[in-house]
């Protein structure tokens with residue numbers, strides 16, 4: 001047998017580009033506009049080779065503000081429009097993300113999270129941008145945020161991000177972290193159906209003479225209407241796009257018997273890999289522990305979490321920040337106790353540390 | 367008026383020649399009655415019509431400001447973007463659909479102030495986008511604050527006793543930034559402006575027109591009766607323009623209008639798409655191997671050393687070899703560097719497992735490959751290894767005293783890999799000398815699987831040397 005292994009060794013950052021190619025299929029143009037930043041630069045490196053080769057456009061912009069704007073412009077033409085960055089760049093993109101939401105341009109924004117705030121730790125992981133991804137724009141906007149925990153899932157969720165952005169005509173954020181971005185795993189590149197693009201009447205260059213504005217506008221013609229009624233209608237419409245389909249969009253995964261668990265660990269991204277290892281060890285010790293992993297951080301799986309709250313137990317939210325998603329969990333848990341298991345960045349917990357935290361909670365209970 | 371009073375023909379008669387290109391629903395416009403932005407809008411329509419462009423293929427992108435409102439009144443595909451961001455938004459449109467004619471309309475504050483970086487970059491990027499910049503010397507929409515082009519001494523609401531700031535010269539900046547078409551005109555010279563716009567749109571590179579426009583807020587605050595009159599009196603349209611015409615000082619004294627540059631698009635170097643040389647290497651050194659069930663349940667492998675020793679390449683070789691050997695095996699590879707990339711510490715963790723790998727870092731290695739002792743020394747001299755583990759060490763680089771206090775059950779194999787590499791090949795292949803030795807003494811991964819992996823992981827052109835280094839390590843015997 002020769003070298004034709006079905007699997008390819010890729011980093012999470014590489015897998016993003018493969019996911020984009022799956023989403024675009026053979027016909028669709030990909031426009032990638034980015035600006036170098038650690039630890040996301042490898043996405044651009046690969047994109048700069050692969051995207052032009054398949055007839056798309058790669059451009060290194062002058063800054064992250066330009067990058068998200070170029071993506072927003074490209075999204076309106078029916079292309080797969082994408083940009084990738086890390087925390088500092090993500091901060092700069094806030095306005096552009098709000099703009100893309102307002103003009104209903106499908107954009108995929110990848111954030112390979114590192115330790116923050118500010119320059120923080122460029123080469124070390126963090127998960128401190130979760131609330132920024134939800135609220136980082138002025139005004140209210142519809143938000144979808146996906147969080148992969150493996151290289152294979154990064155590819156699949158990149159595809160998913162393209163699909164959701166094209167379906168709802170909104171910017172979708174894919175939040176990797178430095179560990180997922182840089183780790184290498186063998187993956188299979190699946191055959192996925194090219195995703196359908198927005199209808200022609202939403203695309204510029206098709207003779208529909210569209211107007212798209214960041215101003216408050218009417219829903220029919222998108223012409224500026226600066227008054228409270230128009231604002232009420234528009235913002236509610238934008239938010240409802242996701243709200244009404246939230247049940248369909250929400251994704252999570254549970255591990256271990258959630259129903260009778262005394263401690264449930266809620267986590268996402270690379271941290272969830274440690275948690276899964278710890279839960280396996282705990283269950284070997286006959287401890288009643290389970291894990292819930294968020295795949296969509298936003299919309300948050302609130303119905304599922306609410307349902308869990310029937311039983312009195314401890315929820316441990318393990319994340320590499322000061323407790324961002326814990327705030328969200330606390331909103332839906334009334335009977336149980338919600339606690340955080342946090343590191344400020346640079347590394348994830350070891351399975352041993354998580355096991356210890358579990359055992360502590362167990363003995364607290366008794 | 368004809369006798370036929372039917373509505374239909376009435377409409378024919380009343381149809382404004384620009385009607386198709388104006389959004390009637392948006393009228394009346396928001397501009398002050400004395401404003402000339404509307405005239406710029408009309409000259410633009412005139413230019414498009416004279417050029418015979420298909421309006422369905424024209425896109426106007428603007429930012430924020432009085433002049434940026436043009437986008438809303440034109441019945442074209444139009445984007446009214448955020449402040450300063452018209453150029454990158456337009457660039458995105460152009461890249462996605464190059465057949466579209468993309469124009470940016472905006473003011474001095476929008477394009478040259480907050481959007482200055484994008485304005486510079488477009489010249490360098492060289493894409494066919496037309497930037498029509500209406501310069502009214504300040505931020506008019508917010509009540510007239512000073513902006514990048516406010517003349518020295520001019521009063522604005524944020525420079526009430528006169529601007530102390532030296533204005534930038536938009537034409538000079540555009541020329542320096544590499545725009546292939548650069549012109550200056552005013553709203554008082556519509557025919558000249560139409561000609562400029564037509565030439566700009568014919569130019570295939572990034573083009574820029576500075577269009578001076580009067581703003582009544584500026585006039586009022588600076589007690590000028592009519593800027594329009596000044597433009598008409600002081601401005602001279604010139605066929606040939608000199609250096610002095612670019613660097614004009616006070617526009618109240620004289621304004622040179624005309625085309626400063628209309629150059630062909632720069633020749634771009636012919637780009638050849640990167641081709642992979644890996645395939646040719648794979649053909650040249652055909653190495654076949656057999657896949658099998660490895661029986662590995664869970665194994666933690668760490669390779670550590672100094673940046674530049676090929677530690678990551680080594681880890682990559684291992685994981686690729688494991689993939690070759692057992693396509694069902696799960697694996698991950700993670701790497702860690704010290705603060706410096708070269709000369710700092712570096713380690714690569716490879717996990718092999720029959721189950722999906724959870725925690726992707728090695729906690730206690732079963733196999734430790736030490737290329738140098740920098741990592742151990744950073745840990746205070748501690749060597750972490752499982753009780754039944756194996757250490758393969760480059761004895762030319764590692765202080766062997768570090769390995770003294772290990773449990774008896776730990777197996778230690780030594781090879782002067784770096785010395786062998788230096789004497790026979792080059793130092794950089796020491797990692798594969800060590801790898802060959804590891805293959806021999808541990809039999810974790812089949813030899814041919816490893817060799818095929820080396821072919822993949824080695825930098826192009828070095829495959830042969832790396833394979834030879836591997837063989838040398840494989841055959842190593844302590845003399």
Ligand code: SF4
Pocket residue numbers: 396397398400401402403432433502506507580581582583
């Ligand atoms: S404020 Fe100045 S630029 Fe704005 S509409 Fe009035 S005259 Fe024109």
